[in-house]
Amino acid sequence: MLDHVGFAVADAERSKRFYEAALAPLGISLIMSVPPDKTEAGGAAHGFGSGGKPYFWVGDNERVGEGTHVAFTAETRADVDAFYEAAIAAGGRDNGPPGIRAHYHPNYYGAFVFDPDGLNIEAVCHKDIAHDRAANLHHRL
Numbered sequence: 001m002l003d004h005v006g007f008a009v010a011d012a013e014r015s016k017r018f019y020e021a022a023l024a025p026l027g028i029s030l031i032m033s034v035p036p037d038k039t040e041a042g043g044a045a046h047g048f049g050s051g052g053k054p055y056f057w058v059g060d061n062e063r064v065g066e067g068t069h070v071a072f073t074a075e076t077r078a079d080v081d082a083f084y085e086a087a088i089a090a091g092g093r094d095n096g097p098p099g100i101r102a103h104y105h106p107n108y109y110g111a112f113v114f115d116p117d118g119l120n121i122e123a124v125c126h127k128d129i130a131h132d133r134a135a136n137l138h139h140r141l
Contacts, residue, residue, distance in 0.1 A: 001073045003124050004047070006057035008067030012044040015058045019048055028056065036061070038103040040096055040112070071122035077109045077132045083123035084111035095120055 009015040020030055031054040034045040043061025047054025061067065074080045081098045088094065096112035110124035 002055075003071040003073040003122075004049075004055040004057060004069075005071070006045070006059065006067070006069035006120075008062035008064050009058045009060055010064050012046060012058060012060040015060075016046045019046070019056075019058060023048055023056075032104075034059075034103060041067070067120065069120040069122065071110070071124050074123045074125040076127070077125045077129065080109055080111050080123045080125050084113065087113040087115075087121065091116055092121070096122075 016030065016033070023029070027050050028048050029050070030046060031049045031052060032047045034047070036043050039045050039059065039061045041059075041061040043059055045057055045059030045061055047057045049055040057069065059067070072083075074083060077098070084098050092113035092115055094112075095114050096110070098109065098111040100106070101108045101110055105126070107126055107128050108124065109126075109129075110122050112120060112122045115121050
């Protein structure tokens, strides 16, 4: 299942205003903004979604045409670790090893790789570590 997608834009604030207006009729609103000092690539990022979950991101932290980002939902943190290891073994390049990204939320456990064409692919688990412990799964934390 897809968790979220992200695209690079020339001007994050302009795009934020555009998507706030354009997506409102669909019940999609701005859920969170991440300042440049908190993004992995620098630049601002804005997450739109519903039900408190951002799933459509725009940011000026990459050049337009680059920075395409797709995140897949992982059931466990161990699955995130396995994704990362498999992707690296298959020729992917590291773009952020498995770990907590607390600037999104306290249980955001994700790993990022660049695929062979440079697309930013992520696996993310939003569940508390207790979920993995209850299943006797092991991971990096």
